[in-house]
Amino acid sequence: MLDLDKIQKMLEEVGAWSPANSEELEQLRIKYLSKKGEITELFNDFRNVRAEEKKAVGIKLNELKTMAQARINELKAQLETKQAEMTDHDFSRSAYPVELGTRHPLSIVRNEIIRIFENIGFTLAEGPEIEDDWHVFSSLNFPPEHPARDMQDTFFIESHPDIILRTHTSSVQSRTMEKTQPPIRIICPGRVYRNEAISYRAHCFFHQVEALYVDKNVSYKDLLQVLEYFSKEMFGSQTKIRLRPSYFPFTEPSAELDISCNICGGKGCPFCKNTGWVEILGCGMVDPNVLDNCGIDSKEYTGFALGMGIERITNLKYQVKDLRMFSENDVRFLREFQSAY
Numbered sequence: 570m571l572d573l574d575k576i577q578k579m580l581e582e583v584g585a586w587s588p589a590n591s592e593e594l595e596q597l598r599i600k601y602l603s604k605k606g607e608i609t610e611l612f613n614d615f616r617n618v619r620a621e622e623k624k625a626v627g628i629k630l631n632e633l634k635t636m637a638q639a640r641i642n643e644l645k646a647q648l649e650t651k652q653a654e655m656t657d658h659d660f661s662r663s664a665y666p667v668e669l670g671t672r673h674p675l676s677i678v679r680n681e682i683i684r685i686f687e688n689i690g691f692t693l694a695e696g697p698e699i700e701d702d703w704h705v706f707s708s709l710n711f712p713p714e715h716p717a718r719d720m721q722d723t724f725f726i727e728s729h730p731d732i733i734l735r736t737h738t739s740s741v742q743s744r745t746m747e748k749t750q751p752p753i754r755i756i757c758p759g760r761v762y763r764n765e766a767i768s769y770r771a772h773c774f775f776h777q778v779e780a781l782y783v784d785k786n787v788s789y790k791d792l793l794q795v796l797e798y799f800s801k802e803m804f805g806s807q808t809k810i811r812l813r814p815s816y817f818p819f820t821e822p823s824a825e826l827d828i829s830c831n832i833c834g835g836k837g838c839p840f841c842k843n844t845g846w847v848e849i850l851g852c853g854m855v856d857p858n859v860l861d862n863c864g865i866d867s868k869e870y871t872g873f874a875l876g877m878g879i880e881r882i883t884n885l886k887y888q889v890k891d892l893r894m895f896s897e898n899d900v901r902f903l904r905e906f907q908s909a910y
């Protein structure tokens with residue numbers, strides 16, 4: 570017999586529903602609310618309710634149905650959230666294969682420089698970034714009062730003034746010569762540090778490549794040939810070169826190498842400040858003092874050395890206007906070099 574008590578009991582049952590998953594929830598829906606469900610059956614019994622109870626029972630019955638429906642919806646939402654939390658599938662991820670990264674422009678150019686020198690018999694050499702005064706300065710003939718030794722230019726450790734961050738890759742020259750007798754033909758890429766304020770044209774760290782050739786009878790003519798070969802390989806066969814006298818403590822004579830501006834082809838443009846030439850590296854014949862400092866007999870051997878900034882060469886090839894771009898790792902910038910290799 571349908572009465573208020575029976576409905577109340579069913580209301581309590583509905584309140585206690587706790588399905589573990591959506592299948593169990595569906596079972597409950599079928600058991601109570603489907604065509605033959607228990608709540609639906611109560612509606613069928615309604616016609617047998619005594620006339621004076623019809624109003625109260627009717628109201629309660631509708632309340633039960635609404636409540637059961639609302640409870641189904643509520644449990645459904647709860648189960649869905651739980652399901653989403655439990656799964657480790659990320660539905661927001663692209664279905665396409667993971668994108669390949671790109672080589673950093675400085676790595677592209679460094680590898681290219683290495684390749685060019687390896688083709689003519691140079692081999693890779695490396696040295697530490699944390700160095701000592703001897704390998705960075707003293708062995709390379711820097712006089713004690715040279716401005717590069719100043720704290721303004723070089724990072725020192727206060728408690729150990731002899732320990733510094735190398736300011737150039739020329740330190741790999743002295744390290745190699747100390748432990749190897751000629752013939753020496755090395756190419757040394759690496760990071761260097763200088764105490765500079767960071768701006769679009771200067772950074773406290775950057776990259777260089779050093780080359781050193783020491784043997785019997787190495788001449789200035791050999792240096793010239795290597796410079797011409799390198800410039801044409803790197804910037805194209807139409808590239809012209811010129812040398813300007815310069816000064817470095819570790820080479821004598823010293824020179825700076827200009828190439829014909831690779832942007833205007835030498836006609837003159839804002840990039841080369843209308844001169845038609847751009848500077849790319851420093852070079853010279855290894856000073857005999859340096860050879861002797863490193864245990865190589867300067868009466869028997871001669872050599873040439875050259876050093877260039879990788880950022881500088883990269884700028885010439887790709888016209889990167891702001892040096893900071895190289896270390897910020899903005900993928901929009903890096904992706905521009907996707908096709909370079």
Ligand code: DAH
Binds near residue numbers: 736779853875
């Ligand atoms: N070490 C120099 C610099 O950092 C570059 C350089 C100049 C290297 C002449 C050389 C060289 O080997 O011969 O500015």
